[in-house]
Amino acid sequence: MLTAKEFNEKFNDRNRFDWTKVNDVLGIIKSVQTEGDAALDRFTKQFDGPDAEVREVPAGELKSAFDALEPGLKAALTQAKKNIEAYQRKIKWPEPEADGLHPVLHPIRRTGIYVPGGKASYPSTVLMTAVPARVAGVEEITVVTPPPVNPSTLAACYMCGVDHVYTVGGAQAIAALAYGTDMIRRVDKIVGPGNQFVALAKKLVYGDVGIDSIAGPSELAVVVDSTANAEWAAYDLLAQAEHDEMARTFLVSEDREKLEEVSRLASALAEEAPRADIIKESLRTNHYAVLCENRDEIIQVLDRIAPEHLSVQTADAETYARDVRNAGALFVGGFSPEALGDYSAGPSHVLPTSGNARFQSGLSVNDFLKTNAVIRVTEESYPALASAALPIAKSEQLHAHAASIEVRLGKRGNE
Incomplete structure (x- = not known):
């Protein structure tokens, strides 16, 4: 357990890329640019x-994957898609x-x-992006x-009306999307999460193509007080x-007893979890329990x-929700677990x-829209x-700019 002061001194919030991989990723990108599908x-x-x-x-394989979905999963994906559509329509720029x-x-x-x-399956990511x-x-x-490719991912692509699905990943997939090959058409913007190779590739191709963000490891901060359900x-x-x-x-709180209770429970539950090895290593190396003196200090830690x-x-x-400035998504109350945001709440989990x-x-939705300013x-x-x-034009000594403005005032012929 750390005090807020100790946490601020210890915590490193910089994007934790392994920069030794940059040359490898750049080599992959250049190979795809020059060799195309052979490099893929x-x-x-x-x-x-x-x-x-x-x-x-x-397309037929996408439909077959959808038709073969277990009914419960099909219903869940269908409902999640409706929730996401409703939220995105609500926030779309008018x-x-x-x-x-x-x-x-x-x-x-x-x-x-x-x-x-x-090895994994993420149909939810298809829904949250497509x-x-x-x-x-x-x-x-x-x-x-x-x-x-897991069939549930293909089924989600069918549900969302995805036009093309290619079985290629890693930095080579990002390069193909950014620059195009004979098989894969160049796109205007790339979105979606990935590992460090994917994140570095997106960082390197940005400017030649748009991107959503540079994703690092996933994060969750949980704030509790004496009223919180420690098991939840x-x-x-x-x-x-x-x-x-x-x-x-x-895990952040001004209640030492609750911090200790939640921490003990998390350690005990981790021992029996199906993914225990991953969970225990994550908690051992990348977990912080922070004891704050008051609510203002909690807000400062969260914004940090x-x-x-x-x-x-x-x-x-x-x-x-009013006072925290910096958070990707805020889940208010015990019945708003982050896991719902991953799947069905409506806002994108990217x-x-x-x-x-x-x-x-x-x-x-607004990340897929751009504006043209109209000046009439x-x-x-x-x-x-x-x-x-x-x-202003004259002060910058841009004489043609000034002339372009003056000529419409009828001044140029009278000088």
Whole structure:
């Protein structure tokens, strides 16, 4: 257990990339740029096994995967999709009223989605990325995911109307989306979480293509007080820790007894958890229990962490939504576990990590929209705008700029 002061001195909130991998990732990107599909095949066999194949999954195979879903899972995915659609429609930017100065909204034309896979299955990531893109009006959605692809992921792609699904992952998949190959068409923006190779590749191709964010290890901060259910809070910590050994968890309170109770329970439950080895290593190396003196200090600690997920299980939980500035998503009250946000609540589970919530929001429908500013000036309103622009142009010694403004005032011929 750490005091707030000790935590602030110890905690490293910088994005924890292994920068020694940069040259490897850059080499993969350059190979895909020059060799195209041959490089995709070579790297896929290297990283995913000698029998792994890069291919486009036929539409019929997507439908078959959906038809074969176990009824309970099919119903759950269908309901989750409805919840996500409803939320994304609710927050979608409205088309502004057209007047002299106004933006026009346009959806991004082609989007690429990275869905982690291989040994794991993440149909939820398909829903959390493809549904906002569809609500925005994106014309073409391409999913890339490492082989072998779980049928539930393919089923989710079918549900969301994904246009293309390719069995390729890693940095090579990001390069293919960014620059295109004979098989995979270049996209305008890449979204979706991935491992460090994927995150570094997105960082390196940014500028040639848009991206959503640079994802680091997943994070959860849980705030408890004397009224919190310790068992619920402990399970929430385990749910986050089971992602991987690098997942970060934070338990914050001004109640020492509750901190100790939740910590004891989490340790005991970890021993019996199905993913015990992962959970125990995550809690051992990336868990922080922070004892604060008062609520103000709790808020300061939370804004310092800027967690991907923030769960507040206190009597005054509602007030945290107003006072916490930096969090990817905030879960208010004991009946709002972060796990619901992963699957069915509605907001996307693609959220800023590693302190990026200081300057970035979670993925939403609006990340797939862009605006064109429309500037329409009448003859009557022109002089007022010109009088504000002309002295600035002259002060910057941009003479053609000044002339362009002056000529419309009828001044150039009279000088």
